[in-house]
Amino acid sequence: MDILRAENLCISFGGLAAVKNVSFTIPQNKIISLIGPNGAGKTTLMSCILGDKKASSGQVFIKGKKGKAQDQIAVLLQENTIPSQLKVKELIAFFQDISENGLSKVEIQALLQFKDDQYQQFANKLSGGQKRLLAFVLCLIGKPDILFLDEPTIGLDVSVKDNIRRAITQINQEEETTILLTTHDLSDIEQLCDRIFMIDKGQEIFDGTVSQLKETFGKMKTLSFDLTPGQNHLVSHYEGLPDMSIDRQGNTLNIEFDSSRYQSADIIKQTLSDFEVRDLKMVDTDIEDIIRRFYRKEL
Numbered sequence: 001m002d003i004l005r006a007e008n009l010c011i012s013f014g015g016l017a018a019v020k021n022v023s024f025t026i027p028q029n030k031i032i033s034l035i036g037p038n039g040a041g042k043t044t045l046m047s048c049i050l051g052d053k054k055a056s057s058g059q060v061f062i063k064g065k066k067g068k069a070q071d072q073i074a075v076l077l078q079e080n081t082i083p084s085q086l087k088v089k090e091l092i093a094f095f096q097d098i099s100e101n102g103l104s105k106v107e108i109q110a111l112l113q114f115k116d117d118q119y120q121q122f123a124n125k126l127s128g129g130q131k132r133l134l135a136f137v138l139c140l141i142g143k144p145d146i147l148f149l150d151e152p153t154i155g156l157d158v159s160v161k162d163n164i165r166r167a168i169t170q171i172n173q174e175e176e177t178t179i180l181l182t183t184h185d186l187s188d189i190e191q192l193c194d195r196i197f198m199i200d201k202g203q204e205i206f207d208g209t210v211s212q213l214k215e216t217f218g219k220m221k222t223l224s225f226d227l228t229p230g231q232n233h234l235v236s237h238y239e240g241l242p243d244m245s246i247d248r249q250g251n252t253l254n255i256e257f258d259s260s261r262y263q264s265a266d267i268i269k270q271t272l273s274d275f276e277v278r279d280l281k282m283v284d285t286d287i288e289d290i291i292r293r294f295y296r297k298e299l
Contacts, residue, residue: 002064003028003145003178004049009058011044011202018044020202021058028145029176031168033183033193035291041202042182046148049180050075063145074144078151080131082138084124088114091123091138099142111137111167129160136164140171147171149181153188165191186288198294205294210287217290219260222283223267225253228276237270254283 004026011019019041026032036042047053049060050073059066062073083091096102103111112133118126126134132152139147152168153161169192171177183189189196189210196213198206206213229251236253238244243258253275255267268280 001028005061007059010056012056018202028178030194031179031192032195033181033189034197036199040200072145074139075148076136076139080135082123082135087122089119095138095141102141129156143175147177147179153185219258221259222254222256224281224283225277226279227251228278231275237274
C-alpha cells in the first residue's frame with residue numbers, strides 16, 4: 001500500500017518556482033532518503049507534505065486521503081527542541097499520556113538504552129548525542145505512520161550515530177513505520193535507505209535504489225595497480241586519453257576510466273604489458289563520489 005503519494009506538485013513564491021511538477025509514491029514500511037544540494041527544494045517539498053506550505057498546484061495524499069494528517073506524522077527537526085526543565089522520565093511519561101496505544105516503557109528503554117540515573121536527569125543535562133536520541137525516541141512514542149527525520153545523525157559521534165541508526169531500523173521493522181529522511185551523511189543512506197529520491201532546482205533528477213544509482217551513474221571505475229619498485233621512468237599507455245585519469249603515487253598506479261567506453265580487461269592487459277605489477281584491485285564505485293559529482297553538475 002502507498003502510504004504517501006504526491007501528484008504533480010508545484011510550489012511557487014512570488015512567481016519563482018521552488019518545486020516543479022514533482023510526483024512520487026512511497027509504500028508503507030520503507031525508508032526513503034530525500035537528498036539534493038542546498039537550495040534544491042527539499043525543505044519546501046517536505047513543508048508541503050506536512051501541510052505547512054500550500055502547493056500552487058498538485059496534490060498530496062496520505063493513506064489515500066488529501067490534505068493534512070498531522071496525527072499520523074511525527075517530525076524530528078535538525079535542532080533538538082526538548083523542554084529543558086523536565087526530567088527525562090517526566091518527558092517520557094508526558095508523551096505516553098498524550099498517545100493512544102503508544103510505545104511501552106520497556107520498548108522505550110530498549111530504544112534509548114539509557115542508564116537508570118539518566119532517567120532522573122533534567123533533559124538539559126544530557127549530552128548533545130543523548131538529547132538527539134531522546135528527541136528521536138519521543139517522536140516514536142505515538143507510533144506514527146510516517147516519520148520525517150531532518151539530518152538525524154548530523155554532528156554526532158560514531159556510537160550515538162549507531163544507536164540512532166539501530167533505532168530507526170528497529171522501529172521500521174517492528175512498527176512498520178515509513179521513514180523519510182534528509183541527510184548529508186551518506187552512510188545514513190547506504191546503511192538505512194531502501195530508496196533515494198534526489199531533487200535539484202525543484203525537479204526530480206533520480207528516483208531509485210542505491211545500487212541503481214551506482215549502476216546508472218557510477219560508470220567511472222578505478223583500477224589500482226601495485227607496481228614493482230624501480231619503474232618511475234615508465235609511462236602508462238593511457239596517459240592523456242579522453243575519459244581516463246591517471247594518478248601515480250610512488251609504486252601505486254590508479255587508472256580511473258569510463259566503463260561505458262573502456263573495458264577493464266583491456267586496461268589490465270595493457271598495464272601488465274606496460275609495467276611489472278605485483279598486485280591489482282578494482283575499487284568499488286563510491287556513492288559519495290557519485291552524489292558529489294551530481295552536486296557539481298558533472299553527471
